[in-house]
Ligand SMILES: Nc1ncnc2c1ncn2[C@@H]1O[C@H](COP(=O)(O)OP(=O)(O)O)[C@@H](O)[C@H]1O
């Protein structure tokens with residue numbers, strides 16, 4: 001829900017039967033986001049990406065950190081890992097010896113020249129053999145010219161300062177900077193890791209009112225992103241005080257995978273009319289075609305009742321439809337056409 005909608009709800013009487021974001025007076029609404037509350041403080045607590053985290057642990061132990069680029073999808077622990085690394089390496093000097101700049105700060109050429117240079121020149125008491133650290137979070141949002149301004153600065157100050165860049169896509173970092181850095185890659189977190197962490201948080205928060213399929217729903221919406229998982233957990237609990245399949249999908253506002261699965265099953269049985277009726281309901285609820293296409297793909301992947309050959313045919317159809325969506329063909333008709341194509345494969349001749 002966007003801010004505007006939330007504001008409207010605060011003024012008008014709630015339209016929906018249950019309003020997960022209404023201020024119910026529970027203490028939970030005043031709480032710190034669990035994301036921050038449970039942000040790991042030490043590298044050992046960072047889940048998943050074991051090899052990468054092991055390498056960081058070695059760096060933390062020896063202290064001679066090279067310039068680093070951490071690249072990977074959102075919510076996998078890049079920012080967290082860099083801060084843990086800096087804390088473990090610098091100990092009490094962490095506050096003075098780390099400069100963090102992220103996408104919300106101005107990072108044009110001038111700032112890079114002045115602020116970073118100023119910081120690199122500053123004298124700070126450091127443990128033996130350690131360096132000051134400049135963290136450039138979301139570095140792929142820096143303009144190429146600002147990145148250009150960085151390359152020489154990196155070299156000139158290498159005796160006192162090291163850089164750690166975090167980004168989603170490493171190819172958006174200009175080549176000369178890539179070649180000055182060791183690149184560490186993060187991948188989406190396995191479901192098991194997310195489940196472990198979600199369960200830990202639930203234990204700390206004394207959440208007992210949950211079902212297994214509620215947890216499954218959280219893993220489904222998270223798609224390997226721990227930030228989404230913890231957010232989904234907190235907002236569902238804040239709104240409904242229980243974690244079930246239904247409550248999670250009410251809060252996360254995605255087309256319900258169970259309905260999509262039944263639509264696909266109907267298509268496998270060549271029952272276009274029934275599939276169409278169900279799909280029309282979903283689209284009338286206001287989901288965008290791109291949401292539907294993407295969720296269809298994820299649902300399809302996990303459906304065991306559909307044979308492999310059919311799945312491959314369907315994925316090709318989905319791909320074509322997705323391409324059409326991206327080019328602007330995003331009417332409901334596209335989705336109905338997609339269903340018709342799904343139904344057509346291996347249709348018995350009458
Ligand atoms: N690997 C992880 N282990 C534990 N918690 C994580 C992990 N990745 C993300 N989180 C949680 O998600 C939040 C956001 O993580 P962050 O490191 O900022 O992600 P990003 O990779 O987008 O920089 C953290 O506050 C933390 O609570």
Ligand SMILES: [Mg+2]
Nearest residue numbers: 078079137166
């Ligand atoms: Mg980050």
